[in-house]
Amino acid sequence: MPQRHYRDLIVTDVFAGLNKYPYWWEAAPRPEETLPELPGEVDVLIVGGGFSGLCTARVLAQAGKSVLVCEAGFTGYGASTRNGGMLGPSFHKLGVKGLTARYGIERTHAILKQSVGFVDFVKELTETEDIDCDFHRSGRFRCASRRSHYEQMARDLEIQIDATGIEAEMIPAARVREEIGSDRFYGGVRYHIDGGLHPGKYHDGLLRVVREAGAQFAPHSEVTRLQRNSNGFRVSTLRGDVTAGQVAICTNGYTRNVTRWFRRRLLPIRSAMIATEPLAPELMQRLMPTRRMYGDSRRVMAYYRPSPDGQRILFGGRAAGHGDRPGKNAQDLRKMMLDVFPELDQTRITHSWSGLVAYTFDHAPHLGEHDGLFYAMGYCGSGVARSSFFGTKLGHKMLGNEEEGRTAFDDLAFETRPLYTGNPWFMPALVRWHRLVDRLGF
């Protein structure tokens, strides 16, 4: 038996009893499921039971349509109950340069302006529907991982303020500790509008609202075939066929070959998170004194936040491999976390989980109609607020409410690339390459 250094033993212990499911499922456990008999015919069938699907269903069911939401997995299987619960306009995720080159400054500014409203939109939705999901307008601190990133952030912020009037300011390196207990960063930008929520509770709340409005939710009902007919669509599912007047595709990172046209336009990427054990209040106060949402500017970006009860740190980033590997992801993310917060080197990791997000070739989310199918997807890893807004707008589009359904994102070309089939086999290698570049500091 080879001798192990005592430090290895400590590292092993921090993973003792690791729960390989989302921390969120502790307070919002996945519900007991009964499988309803599927109706033979509905006005609208929605494929995918995450935030996009539920928000679309809410508008349609409240307008009196008969609605069936088909979910391939269990209730809340997809990214919607696995994310960080961070809300914001997500400017840095938008391909602002590309959008400006293609659609001009006016349209790009309209997109940025509309994005600023996403957090208020979620706040109003939770208030209107009485959804208790720990919504909190915390603000966000985006940390600069390099000096050059700080300078770029300052230039980007000028454009953002110019376009939207958003309240935000640069925090220089000397003041970083006002925001975060780390010496790793060269300053950063503080946004006031951003917030956070508990995604498990939010999903539960939306599901309750949708059901109260009369929609049916069918877990374990994967849609396997869509055929157009004179009434709309004949939809085959693993649990029977349904005729639907309209169909909405809300499958984001989990989009399959049944909707090949959409699959070819999305790059599914695995994002992973860990949760620490509860920390001592003084430590929590030192590491996250302002209790904001946090992200940094590494190529393989990390994002972190306090749990809603303020006791733990939840830390996320890209997963390296293809499949769900909670053990390996926990080790990788812990390393990234210690790079930011070395003080956590003896802290136990209690949960590790992952899910799929969907990137697009133009870095913008998309919604609209293609070949008779309505869709909302491609949130590029920032989909909590975006999917809520897009799903709601999609519902109005399907009702024919032109004014209420209009968005600044309408009619953006939804592009693919030659030979791309929807399997980004090159992604794990790309993530490893970006990690190396981050380490080398280019």
Ligand SMILES: Cc1cc2nc3c(=O)[nH]c(=O)nc-3n(C[C@H](O)[C@H](O)[C@H](O)COP(=O)(O)OP(=O)(O)OC[C@H]3O[C@@H](n4cnc5c(N)ncnc54)[C@H](O)[C@@H]3O)c2cc1C
């Ligand atoms: C680890 C992680 C952290 C994240 N953190 C954040 C964050 O902090 N802030 C943020 O804004 N965003 C974050 N995101 C992204 C966000 O979670 C997603 O963008 C958002 O949840 C997308 O919602 P959705 O409803 O479109 O898709 P999903 O919630 O993924 O739902 C799609 C559903 O479609 C179902 N489906 C697929 N094909 C079929 C079929 N043929 N038939 C029936 N059902 C089907 C799937 O089973 C799945 O449940 C994160 C994601 C992950 C994975």
